[in-house]
Amino acid sequence: ENVDDNDASPATKTPAAPAQRTTRSFIRCALENNSCYDASNLSELYDCLNMFTLKMRSTNCYDKLTVEMLPAKDEKGKPVPGGVDVKIVAKERNWYKLRVGGGVKQFSGSQGSMFNSSELTIPTVQFESSLNLLNLMGSCESISTSYNVDQGGTANFNFTHFSPLLSANIPTVSSKVDAKYEEVDHSLLRSYREASKGVSWALRSGAANVMERGAFAELEWSLLQRDVLPTLHPTIPYAVDASSAIVGESGPNLKHGIKMSLSTNGGLVDDRFSPTRGVELGISTELAGPPGDVGFIKAQGSGAIHLPLGNLSLHLLTSMGAVKSLSFGGYCLPTTLCSDRFHVGGPLNLRGFKSSGIGPRAPVGPGSDGGDSLGGEFFHTATAMVSGGLGGVGGGVGARLFGFGSAGTLCNLSGITSVNSLVASSRLSLGVGLTAPTPLGRLEATYSKVLRQ
Numbered sequence: 001e002n003v004d005d006n007d008a009s010p011a012t013k014t015p016a017a018p019a020q021r022t023t024r025s026f027i028r029c030a031l032e033n034n035s036c037y038d039a040s041n042l043s044e045l046y047d048c049l050n051m052f053t054l055k056m057r058s059t060n061c062y063d064k065l066t067v068e069m070l071p072a073k074d075e076k077g078k079p080v081p082g083g084v085d086v087k088i089v090a091k092e093r094n095w096y097k098l099r100v101g102g103g104v105k106q107f108s109g110s111q112g113s114m115f116n117s118s119e120l121t122i123p124t125v126q127f128e129s130s131l132n133l134l135n136l137m138g139s140c141e142s143i144s145t146s147y148n149v150d151q152g153g154t155a156n157f158n159f160t161h162f163s164p165l166l167s168a169n170i171p172t173v174s175s176k177v178d179a180k181y182e183e184v185d186h187s188l189l190r191s192y193r194e195a196s197k198g199v200s201w202a203l204r205s206g207a208a209n210v211m212e213r214g215a216f217a218e219l220e221w222s223l224l225q226r227d228v229l230p231t232l233h234p235t236i237p238y239a240v241d242a243s244s245a246i247v248g249e250s251g252p253n254l255k256h257g258i259k260m261s262l263s264t265n266g267g268l269v270d271d272r273f274s275p276t277r278g279v280e281l282g283i284s285t286e287l288a289g290p291p292g293d294v295g296f297i298k299a300q301g302s303g304a305i306h307l308p309l310g311n312l313s314l315h316l317l318t319s320m321g322a323v324k325s326l327s328f329g330g331y332c333l334p335t336t337l338c339s340d341r342f343h344v345g346g347p348l349n350l351r352g353f354k355s356s357g358i359g360p361r362a363p364v365g366p367g368s369d370g371g372d373s374l375g376g377e378f379f380h381t382a383t384a385m386v387s388g389g390l391g392g393v394g395g396g397v398g399a400r401l402f403g404f405g406s407a408g409t410l411c412n413l414s415g416i417t418s419v420n421s422l423v424a425s426s427r428l429s430l431g432v433g434l435t436a437p438t439p440l441g442r443l444e445a446t447y448s449k450v451l452r453q
Contacts, residue, residue, distance in 0.1 A: 020092050022061075023138035027088065030056060036086070045069065045084060056090075058212060059140040059164060064091040097132040126150035140164050154193075156182040176202045189356045190372040191231040191242030192250065194339060198224035207265050214267040217260075223292070224255045226339070243362030243372040249337050256292030260285050269306060273437035274398050276313040276387070280304040288326075288340070295332030296340055298323040315385040315402075322378045324413060341375030344410040350381050351406045352429025352448035359410030378416060380426075381408035387435075399436040404446075405429070428452040 031037060034052040039045035049067050056065050065088075072083025102125055130146040141163035148156045159179040181197040199222070206216030228250045233239035240247060263282035266272030283301040288294050300321025307314045325336045344350050345357035356373035363371050387402035409426045416422060431448025 021095065021135050021138045022090060022092065022140070026139040042069070042084065045086075049086065055164075056140070059135075059142075061093055061135040061140045061142070062090050063093050065089070093134055095134055095136060097134070098130075100129045102126065103128045154183040154185060156180070158182070174204045176204065178202075187231050189343070190338065190374070191240075191246050192338075193229045193231070194226060195229065196224050196226040198222060198255075200224075207267070213265060213272050215262075215264045217262050220259045220261075222255070222257055222259070225252060226255060227252045228337075228339070243364045245362045245374055246338065246372050253294050253333070253337065254292040255288055255294045255340075256290065257286055257288035259287075271398065271437055273442040274400060274435055275304075275306045275315075276400075277306050277308045279306070288332075289328050290331045293332055294337060294340065295326040295328050296323050296336050297326060298340070300342075309386075312386055312388045315383075315387065317383040317385070318381065320380040322413065324377065336377060338375050341377060342379045342410060343373055343375050344379045344381065344408060347444055347446065348442065350408045350427070350429075351383065351404055351433075351446055352431055352450050353408075353427060358408070358427050360412060376410040377413045379408065379410040380422070381406065383407075397436055399434060401432070401434055403430075403432045404448075406431075426452070 030052055034048045034055070036045065036048040036052060039048050046069070049069070053065060053067050056062065068087040068089075070085040070087055072080040072085045074080050104125060127149045128146070129148070130144065133143040135141065136143070141161065144158075144160045144162075146156075146158045157180060161177040162174060163176075164174045178200045179198075180200075181195075183193055183195045185193045187193065200220055201222075202218055202220040204216055204218040207214035228246075230240040230242040230247050230250045233241040240250075242250075261282070261284040264280055265282075266275075266280070269275035269278030269280060281301075281303050284299070286296075286298040288296050288298075298321070300319070302317075302319035304315065304317040307316075321342055323336055323341060325334060326332060327334050342359075343356040344359060345353040346355035349355075350358065356375075359376040359379070360374045361371040362374055383404055383406045385402050385404040387400045390399045390401060406429045407426045409422060411422075411425060428451040429448045430451060431446050433444055433446030433448075435442060435444040437443070
């Protein structure tokens with residue numbers, strides 16, 4: 001690209017030769033989107049081109065992408081006073097990637113350092129196959145399909161189409177279309193498996209996914225057919241081994257919803273998985289209703305402040321959420337389902353308590369306290385921590401020792417009578433632990449003492 005400060009229009013839109021599949025129009029849109037044509041001096045142009053390069057590399061379509069600023073020359077090869085030529089060199093990755101083999105089953109849940117799912121999962125080996133197609137249309141889009149089967153015969157299928165939508169008139173936005181079929185086994189905590197199939201479409205601005213550091217905003221529409229399958233009795237044919245509450249929710253249901261999420265996603269802390277300074281924020285709201293037969297409005301948020309104190313760091317973390325059923329005049333179920341309620345407890349969620357270890361329970365089932373975890377419609381958690389780095393090998397990998405105090409509760413909205421009742425029902429724990437950041441997330445081991453069960 002040629003950028004000339006003396007031109008009434010700062011950029012003469014003559015794109016450099018694109019890579020093998022990347023189109024000129026896409027390069028032009030990406031440059032316009034990052035204000036490269038509007039730069040008034042070299043410093044601004046450098047910043048714009050740096051952002052352009054980072055975003056292009058984040059698409060994972062290129063093995064190598066470099067951008068150079070050179071003295072501008074006209075068609076006759078003579079220098080252009082005040083002008084700059086921009087040379088873009090890109091080496092694209094192969095257009096397909098096929099993988100067939102084995103691996104460890106991945107479970108859903110946030111990978112951040114603040115608030116993770118309370119689900120208790122045991123890693124299992126599974127057969128994996130996937131096909132990824134990159135940049136077929138020349139606009140850094142990707143198409144991926146995967147089919148996995150675990151040791152128990154549980155199959156998961158996923159189809160995803162991802163495309164960055166770059167325009168000079170809108171912020172950088174990506175579009176993602178998902179079609180999936182999956183089964184999740186909850187039997188360690190509550191006596192059922194859940195099979196779901198459906199489609200979703202999401203528009204995201206900012207970081208392309210949760211594993212990419214940086215803030216994002218996302219709007220997602222989804223339509224899911226879910227089927228709750230109670231655990232079968234091990235010895236009695238055609239009988240189930242589940243609480244009456246779980247049996248009452250068994251069978252198919254249709255969830256149709258819109259969800260909005262905002263998160264700093266590690267963009268405002270020094271280390272995403274073991275921060276010592278900075279802030280973290282995340283909020284999400286979801287509305288489910290017709291044409292589905294599940295209706296509710298759900299909101300939750302989390303936040304953290306990390307303050308350096310000499311060789312130590314102070315960490316203050318909190319989260320809160322609520323869900324309320326909506327019947328939409330009888331079109332939807334009058335109560336929320338177990339899968340849509342909150343489940344609290346476990347490492348990185350409410351330290352000192354077992355996974356899904358607090359809140360409403362059925363009298364029977366495999367839960368951590370002797371019964372099915374039924375979930376709750378309101379929760380809050382708060383944790384205060386002090387951490388310090390380790391010397392030697394431990395310090396080299398970012399390991400830190402910490403002490404913590406945690407408080408939290410999980411209940412139904414009907415059980416909230418006052419703020420004092422919430423405080424009185426909160427569970428308390430104290431403990432110490434060791435943590436270290438890894439490429440897959442935060443690794444943590446703790447020892448704790450429950451003060452109020």
